[in-house]
Amino acid sequence: MTEGSTLDLRGVTKSYGGNVVVDALDLSLQQGEFVSLLGPSGCGKTTTLRMIAGFEHPDAGQILLDGDELTGRPANKREVNTVFQSYALFPHLTVAGNVAYGLRQRKVPKSEIIERVAETLRLVRLEQFADRKPAQLSGGQQQRVALARALVNRPKVLLLDEPLAALDRQLREEVQIELRLIQARLRTTFLFVTHDQGEALAMSDRVAIMNGGRIEQLDDPETIYEHPATRFVAGFVGQQNFFEDVRVEADGVLVTADGVRFRTAAPVRGDRATVAIRPEAIGLSPETGENTVNTCAATVEAVNTLGETRQYVVRSAAGGTLITRTARTSDTHRFAPGDRVLASWGADHVAVFPASSTH
The missing domain is CATH 3.40.50.300 (P-loop containing nucleotide triphosphate hydrolases)
Incomplete structure (x- = not known):
């Protein structure tokens, strides 16, 4: 006991x-x-x-x-x-x-x-x-x-x-x-x-x-x-942005098929992985530019108010979709459909799982 x-x-x-x-x-x-x-x-x-x-x-x-x-x-x-x-x-x-x-x-x-x-x-x-x-x-x-x-x-x-x-x-x-x-x-x-x-x-x-x-x-x-x-x-508790079959490069950077690049705070094993990021961990700024590690140039597709939070659905230039959420009280920039933005997130918010994992 x-x-x-x-x-x-x-x-x-x-x-x-x-x-x-x-x-x-x-x-x-x-x-x-x-x-x-x-x-x-x-x-x-x-x-x-x-x-x-x-x-x-x-x-x-x-x-x-x-x-x-x-x-x-x-x-x-x-x-x-x-x-x-x-x-x-x-x-x-x-x-x-x-x-x-x-x-x-x-x-x-x-x-x-x-x-x-x-x-x-x-x-x-x-x-x-x-x-x-x-x-x-x-x-x-x-x-x-x-x-x-x-x-x-x-x-x-x-x-x-x-x-x-x-x-x-x-x-x-x-x-x-x-x-x-x-x-x-x-x-x-x-x-x-x-x-x-x-x-x-x-x-x-x-x-x-x-x-x-x-x-x-x-x-x-x-x-x-x-x-x-x-x-x-990760999938059962809360909402996630999942990226499947992500390639792991030699320097530890993870790259999706459409070119979104991640760096995680923890070491990654293997050559393929699944990446997950919470919507509230992704920030949007009114900037444009090329994708870099842990950033993604995108266009706002939809905006929804969910009580105390505001949800944005954005699409990357390569066609992938991200869901982001911010507290309305701290939402310094109000975006509208069609706006070009830069999505970004911290390495400590990048969760990585084995590519074949379903559990």
């Missing part, structure tokens, strides 16, 4: 009908961490959560909680609780009744139930709704009731399976902040499953990017975004 960790998965594998859904997965969560499993549908993140909860059983590997083996232990004997996408609240019970349900099933003394339910409802700011039924609450309030019902049991690990997916964007963003604040106050270990990259990056201490049943990268959100470990991570 990793020192100081709450939850450890070692070589956990799960297959259905010969299809490997989770493939020898290793993962350790530290006490009080907020970790997200992020990936496309079918990557194995929900199956991983269900195995930790005890709803599915691994074919191989170990799941340990504070060093104790969970594999084979029934779900109701594990010190973990789960919040699902469908809140599964009992419509005939009040908010307080829903939150108290698990404690009553465990035959906790009534006086303790009353105290713990009140404490938990205060935590999620629902104490004034204790006597209401779920149908009388908003979606965000129902989500907080489901959270309170799980937290009142004082689990060592709280598992959250896309619990915000049913909320509209504005409410989802509000609940994200509330959920993170609650977790920070409690210091309960949270494992959060989502396919929403913005949600994972905004809420987590660390993010595990899953693909094909494996973790491709496990890092803090900034490292995931700024330094993706694989081409899959």
Whole structure:
């Protein structure tokens, strides 16, 4: 077991009908961490959560909680609780009744139930709704009731399976902040499953990017975004300008088929590569000239306003397309379709992956 960790998965594998859904997965969560499993549908993140909860059983590997083996232990004997996408609240019970349900099933003394339910409802700011039924609450309030019902049991690990997916964007963003604040106050270990990259990056201490049943990268959100470990991570998290089958010259300069040239801050291996640059890493200036390393003469084709950012689609003289984004508040030059510009970027923003890599 990793020192100081709450939850450890070692070589956990799960297959259905010969299809490997989770493939020898290793993962350790530290006490009080907020970790997200992020990936496309079918990557194995929900199956991983269900195995930790005890709803599915691994074919191989170990799941340990504070060093104790969970594999084979029934779900109701594990010190973990789960919040699902469908809140599964009992419509005939009040908010307080829903939150108290698990404690009553465990035959906790009534006086303790009353105290713990009140404490938990205060935590999620629902104490004034204790006597209401779920149908009388908003979606965000129902989500907080489901959270309170799980937290009142004082689990060592709280598992959250896309619990915000049913909320509209504005409410989802509000609940994200509330959920993170609650977790920070409690210091309960949270494992959060989502396919929403913005949600994972905004809420987590660390993010595990899953693909094909494996973790491709496990890092803090900034490292995931700024330094993706694989081409899959680079393409899945945020937007990229990809340049495929780039030739690597003797001096380490990379050259595309249409003549765009790159120099990266890190050494490059092999003679072919894939290059990626974030749209916000590319700057535009009202200049013209020939292509040099990490610059590209281009023409603006389209301009779009995306809330706080302005997006430009530019085409190089050789026909390649770049997408760039700048904050509107710092956009010193406003370009229009047809304007000739010079696109430029720093060597430290050039990510390079093996040419044959699809992961």
